[in-house]
Structure formats: structure tokens, C-alpha cells
Amino acid sequence: GAxxxxxxxxxICKSGTSVKIECRSLDFQATTMFWxxxxxKQSLMLMATSNEGSKATYEQGVEKDKFLINHASLTLSTxxxxxxxxxxxxxxxxxxxxxxxxxxxxxxYFGPGTRLTVT
Amino acid sequence: xxxxxxxxxxxxxxxxAFLTINCTYTATGYPSLFWYVQYPGEGLQLLLKATKADxxxxxxxxxxxxxxxxxxxxxxxxxxxxxxxxxxxCALSRGSSASKIIFGSGTRLSIRP
Numbered sequence: 293g294a295x296x297x298x299x300x301x302x303x304i305c306k307s308g309t310s311v312k313i314e315c316r317s318l319d320f321q322a323t324t325m326f327w328x329x330x331x332x333k334q335s336l337m338l339m340a341t342s343n344e345g346s347k348a349t350y351e352q353g354v355e356k357d358k359f360l361i362n363h364a365s366l367t368l369s370t371x372x373x374x375x376x377x378x379x380x381x382x383x384x385x386x387x388x389x390x391x392x393x394x395x396x397x398x399x400x401y402f403g404p405g406t407r408l409t410v411t
Numbered sequence: 412x413x414x415x416x417x418x419x420x421x422x423x424x425x426x427x428a429f430l431t432i433n434c435t436y437t438a439t440g441y442p443s444l445f446w447y448v449q450y451p452g453e454g455l456q457l458l459l460k461a462t463k464a465d466x467x468x469x470x471x472x473x474x475x476x477x478x479x480x481x482x483x484x485x486x487x488x489x490x491x492x493x494x495x496x497x498x499x500x501c502a503l504s505r506g507s508s509a510s511k512i513i514f515g516s517g518t519r520l521s522i523r524p
Contacts, residue, residue: 296454326511335415336500336514385455400512402447402454 294320296388298403305376305410313371313406315386321366322388326400327359330383342369376410383407413438417501417515424491425523432486432518434475434501442503444468444477444484445512449498458486458499493522 295318305311315325323344328336340350340361348361358380360372369388373380385405417434424430436444446458446468459468464479473488484501501515 328514333419333516335516336512338511338513341511387455399457400510402449402456404452404454 294318294388294390294399294401296386296401296403298384298386298406300406301404302407303409305408307377307410308375310372310374311376311408313373313384313386313408315369315371315388315403317367317388317390317401320388320390320401322369322390323366324389325363325369326387326389327361327369327371328385328387330385330405336385339371373408376408378410381408381410413442413503413505413513415501415503415513415515417499417518419516420498420519421521422518423521423523426493427490428522430486430488430491430495430520432499432501432520434484434486434515436482436484436501436503438482438503440505441479442505444475445502445504446473446475446484446486447500447502447514449500449517451497455500491520491522493524496520496522 297316299314325342327339330336339354340348342348342361342363344363350356363369387400387402389400414437443462445460447455448458449455459470461468461477467476475486498517498519500517504510504512
């Protein structure tokens with residue numbers, strides 16, 4: 293089946309620094325990738341939709357200058373948390389949407405997530 | 412706006428017990444409904460889905476029926492196994508599973524041998 297990886301799986305950084313998280317579709321091409329954030333015991337919240345070769349679309353309330361998204365190829369999207377603060381500590385999950393099949397159907401495949409801790 | 416509410420966990424059951432995880436939704440019209448499962452250390456996987464009222468989604472012994480009248484999509488399994496231990500997410504989308512998805516908070520299920 294389709295596999296999506298994220299790197300790193302865990303990262304600890306100091307307040308004020310920036311952290312980059314990678315999301316890769318390993319065996320399929322993805323024109324669209326989604327970035328989610330999950331707080332403890334809460335839902336996954338969609339942060340932004342990333343389209344290859346164009347600017348990301350951010351959900352209401354998400355700061356685009358703080359959460360920089362780059363989708364430079366059909367297999368890689370990156371999320372950079374700039375000037376991180378402790379309140380940015382969270383679990384970040386990406387997903388990738390494959391290209392439509394013969395029936396015109398897409399599927400969305402999820403990565404295992406990245407735990408960010410800002411100290 | 413659209414939202415999903417599911418029962419809080421953790422839920423702990425003995426092997427071969429009957430499982431129900433409740434899920435209700437708030438949305439106008441007829442969204443598509445999904446259950447996702449996340450096994451330890453892995454990404455979310457689509458477990459089953461239903462796209463219209465009275466549809467029943469099923470997979471790996473799990474079932475859920477799209478009930479428009481009660482806005483519910485409860486997950487059931489007749490006899491759980493240790494390997495079913497995971498976190499289960501109820502979700503909805505205005506389109507397919509490839510579209511923007513709104514998730515419930517997840518329910519952690521642990522099965523005792």
C-alpha cells in the first residue's frame with residue numbers, strides 16, 4: 293500500500309529557533325498534501341493544504357508566517373515552524389493525496405506524525 | 412460548522428468481547444463518514460467509510476452504519492482481538508476521503524488477552 297513518511301519522528305528545540313518537518317510520499321506522487329496538528333486528547337486539526345508548485349492554503353486562525361509550508365515536488369512537502377515557542381509543542385501529522393486512478397478516485401494517506409517539543 | 416464527537420477513551424476490553432465506539436456528527440446535508448485507525452507507531456489508516464444514509468461500511472470485522480436520523484456512525488465489532496488495540500478516529504468529509512477531513516478526538520482501545 294501507499295506509504296507516507298515523516299522526519300523527524302520526534303524533535304526537541306529551544307524557544308526562538310525554527311524547526312523543519314518533512315513529509316514524503318514514498319511510492320506514489322502527491323499533488324496535494326495536508327498538514328494537521330493534534331493536541332493531547334483532541335482532534336486532528338487541519339492547518340493547511342499544500343499543493344505542489346503553488347502556495348499553501350491555510351485554515352482560518354493558522355498563521356502562515358509562522359508555519360511555512362513548501363511543496364516543491366510531487367513527493368515532498370515541508371512544514372517549518374518558525375521562531376518556535378512552547379505553545380507550538382504538539383503532534384504534527386501530514387497526509388498525501390494520490391493521483392486519481394482509473395475510476396477517478398483519490399485516496400488520502402497519513403504519515404506517522406512528528407512530536408515537537410519546544411523548551 | 413461541521414464537527415465530530417466520539418466517546419472518550421481509553422476503552423479496555425477482554426479478547427472476544429463486543430466493541431462499540433460511539434460517534435455522532437454535526438453537519439448540514441450529507442457528508443461522507445469515516446473511521447480511521449492508528450496502530451502504534453504508524454500513520455492513520457482508513458478502516459471503513461459510508462457515503463450516504465443507511466450505508467454500512469465494513470472491514471476486518473468492524474462495521475458502522477450511517478444513521479442520518481440520529482446523526483451517528485457508531486463503530487462495532489463482534490469479537491475483538493489483541494491486535495485491534497489502537498486509536499480509532501471518527502471523521503467526516505464533504506467529499507471523498509481525499510478531501511478535507513474533520514476528525515473526532517480519537518478513542519484509544521486496549522484489548523487484554
